[in-house]
Amino acid sequence: MTVDTGAEAAFVLVPEAYTGDWVWERVAAALRRAGARVFCATLSGGRPSGSADLETLIEEVIRQVDAAGERVVLIGHGYGLLPALGAADRRRDRVIRVVHLDAAGLPEDGDSALDVLPALPRPVSGTAEVPPPTREEWHRLGSTEGLTPAVLDQLAARALPQSAATFTQPLRLSESAARIPRTGVLCPADGATIDRLRWMASLGDPRLSLLTEPGNTFLELATGHWPMLSEPELLAKALRQAAAGEGESLALPPGHVPxxxxxxxxxxxxxxxxxxxxxxxxxxxxxxxxxxxxxxxxxxxxxxxxxxxxxxxxxxxxxxxxxxxxxxxxxxxxxxxxxxxxxxxxxxxxxxxxxxxxxxxxxxxxxxxxxxxxxxxxxxxxxxxxxxxxxxxxxxxxxxxxxxxxxxxxxxxxxxxxxxxxxxxxxxxxxxxxxxxxxxxxxxxxxxxxxxxxxxxxxxxxxxxxxxxxxxxxxxxxxxxxxxxxxxxxxxxxx
Missing domain, CATH: 3.40.50.1820 (Alpha/Beta hydrolase fold, catalytic domain)
Structure with missing residues (x-):
């Protein structure tokens, strides 16, 4: 696996469930000030509410990747990692790195969002939509550490229902998807740290074995689940580092005793x-x-x-x-x-x-x-x-x-x-x-x-x-x- 320098790569940003491209406004501005080209997926797919499924969202991300050019760093936040991975797999000639931004779990072929993201609510049988969290419920998706009351109000006010099929439809990935370099940007306020992932890798967790391969890296941001809202400048810097292949490896030295x-x-x-x-x-x-x-x-x-x-x-x-x-x-x-x-x-x-x-x-x-x-x-x-x-x-x-x-x-x-x-x-x-x-x-x-x-x-x-x-x-x-x-x-x- 080769490490790309990230020079002149464009960024495609894929948001968390219930949100849209608006969550990236300050991060996108910071990246553009640094000279990067930035594209944001809306995850609406242009379809009526409730009619989209995961494939719809993957198609939306693919459109952004195609518009971004030949060399793309694709970022998936939380749930957004699933459509990001699906798009990266189908545009392996363009995507040089996928960034897992505080994304719990490591989706594999056949997984739905509900299989890897325990915080997501189970859609009620027969309903087409899943309502967004109330203001008091956003912590269920991840830590709200770093969010001011005004920002949390905005998050709750602008959230939209999520089509139930986007949570239940399985993700389809080819075997070659594993060869796309990855960077994990972890937010320790949610309990995820590089040290803990390295320990989990030492246990032989098969879902983490992929991430121990050379070229895959990890960074930490000292904030909660919403770094684009709580620490946009730091997140922009971390994404530039990820594009350059920077960060720590999970690889264990030969003879390592867990x-x-x-x-x-x-x-x-x-x-x-x-x-x-x-x-x-x-x-x-x-x-x-x-x-x-x-x-x-x-x-x-x-x-x-x-x-x-x-x-x-x-x-x-x-x-x-x-x-x-x-x-x-x-x-x-x-x-x-x-x-x-x-x-x-x-x-x-x-x-x-x-x-x-x-x-x-x-x-x-x-x-x-x-x-x-x-x-x-x-x-x-x-x-x-x-x-x-x-x-x-x-x-x-x-x-x-x-x-x-x-x-x-x-x-x-x-x-x-x-x-x-x-x-x-x-x-x-x-x-x-x-x-x-x-x-x-x-x-x-x-x-x-x-x-x-x-x-x-x-x-x-x-x-x-x-x-x-x-x-x-x-x-x-x-x-x-x-x-x-x-x-x-x-x-x-x-x-």
Whole structure:
């Protein structure tokens, strides 16, 4: 794959759902001041409202590409990436690079927008149009960080309904579409960072393997989902950088050992384990029923990764250590493969808990649940109505509310709302100092809510540790944090 310099390339800008070419006005002006030619797709297709489908929008983008000339950089914002990719595939002789602008998911042949963008609403059966979000609902598409109230008012006032078929019709791509160079421009306020994508690539996510190829690059803009409205000058600069092939690569060096597969921070002797369905139990030496600690891995994680999380050193290390100290340590696999899978993953966790409590070597009345990283929202149902056998709930560097644009509304998976029902359930929270600010802000909001209702939260501070410190930071502070957190949880179980 060759990297084009981007010299004299024209830009074709494809907007997010419900919007039009007007969102690009300030970015287009900045690009033109820098000497670029700019073309903006409207995504209306010139058809009556409700009659367009994805093919209609692809045709509109193709018209803009043809008008732009022989060398085109094609930018798709959010949903706009789908028609952008469709047009790029059919104009491979003209499009030198596709820019994914804060576009969740990586559409492949046969995917519809609903398959890769969980924030989009499902069209009501029999309706031709999907109404735009209200002013209070725009965060569902992505973070509104950086938007002033006046700009948010304008966004809501100018939005138009989207034809339902533009969301449901599958995208068709040829195999050669993968050879078009890509640049991702990420907006970390939505939770997407280069470091996180690189980690996801290290998991073997097949949808990210394409983006690790030479010539594909990534940039970050410190703002929300609407950089053309919040930071138009910075976005214009980033698009010029993308056109020149600048940015970081996701490629991993030869022999790279992914962070999650590095050794556990403590040396723990191996323990016998019993495997049942999607659950492993690490058993202590005692013969009588012992309390159990259920360790719930984070996510979303791609389906099919090997080894699965219950065999990762962090979880086998914690579980074996718990067993060595006299409790049953439990690891499990759940199906949090996409942001919209929280309900399914919650069912998996509940089923695992039932399996554990029914085991003859487990004291069913003394169980703790311990949540890690992106599975933090799964703690909410247990906080809102703790059963009497749940003696402690723990969380390490957790995400404690669904991120904007991830398609989850209501309070079912929002621990800050659920903690009002926690009563006297003790919570042990390990908070790392070198955390992603977006994740740490959710922890801060949870702690504020817990303080307001008087919930019992014990915070273990690890100021010099990173997210996933159990395999990343082999330091005295990391070892102390593991010992202290496990000691407090086991103490609540009477171990």
């Amino acid at each position: 962070h999650h597969l590095r050794p556990f921070v403590l040396q723990v002797p191996d323990r016998p384990r019993e495997r049942m369905e999607h659950v492993d139990l690490y058993l202590p030496d005692a013969q009588e029923g012992r309390p159990a600690v259920v360790f719930v891995h984070g996510g979303p994680l791609p389906a099919g990764i090997r080894p699965t999380p219950r065999d990762w050193p962090t979880f086998t290390g914690y579980a074996a250590l718990a067993a060595r100290l006299g409790a049953v340590g439990v690891t499990l696999d759940h199906r949090l493969h996409a942001p919209g899978d929280l309900a399914r993953a919650a069912e998996d966790v509940s089923a695992a808990v039932d399996l554990v409590r029914a085991h003859p070597k487990v004291d069913a009345d003394r169980v703790a649940l311990w949540f890690f990283s992106g599975c933090g929202p799964l703690a909410a149902p247990w906080l809102s109505a703790p059963p009497p056998w749940l003696r402690c709930l723990a969380a390490n560097y957790p995400l404690l509310e669904p991120l904007p644009g991830h398609g989850t509304d209501g309070d079912r998976f929002r621990p800050a709302a659920a903690v009002r029902g926690a009563g006297d359930l003790p919570v042990v929270l390990t908070r790392v100092g070198l955390e992603d600010p977006v994740l740490d802000a959710t922890v801060e909001r949870f702690l504020d809510a817990a303080g307001e209702c008087g919930a019992e939260v014990e915070v273990i501070a690890a100021p010099h540790c990173r997210h996933g410190f159990e395999t990343l930071d082999h330091t005295a502070e990391a070892r102390a944090a593991v010992r202290e957190a496990l000691g407090r949880v086991l103490g609540r179980l009477g171990v």
